[in-house]
Amino acid sequence: MRSAQDSSPHLHAKTIFMTHWDGLEKKASRMLVVGATNRRFTIDDAIRRRMPLQLEVPPPNFESRVKILTITLQYDLKDNTNKDELIRYVAGKTDKYSGSDLTEMCKAAALMPLREMQSAGAIDTGKLPPLSKAHFDEALRRVKATTGSY
8 A cells, every 4th residue: 555655756766675675585695674763654564564573662761761861962961050950851751752853852952042042143152051941842842752652
């Protein structure tokens, strides 16, 4: 069954990919194909059938999100006195977020103080305001979780 995403270029690329994949299965070589996605329901059924083993990895739990956020924000929150509080606050609001989703949300939040300075005309001062809960709240409104329900 084809979806609305199957425009002509996508369909052509999928057809070529699956033709080559079928050719690999007929050869006597040993090859391992690994795929990963946050959007498992958007993968074409024909491609999914060619992957005999499919593992679902759920989104990270609270403590794992804290670790991911700590690493991702280590430079952005380096001098922030509320670093631990902010990280736990964000981790608590990102239940269905994958690691990739968390990274994108952090990028969006990190750019907000710069945009605020630019709109205030204070870009030449060189001193960025610290990240705050308001920045993360706005980033959470802009960047949604891509994983389904678990």
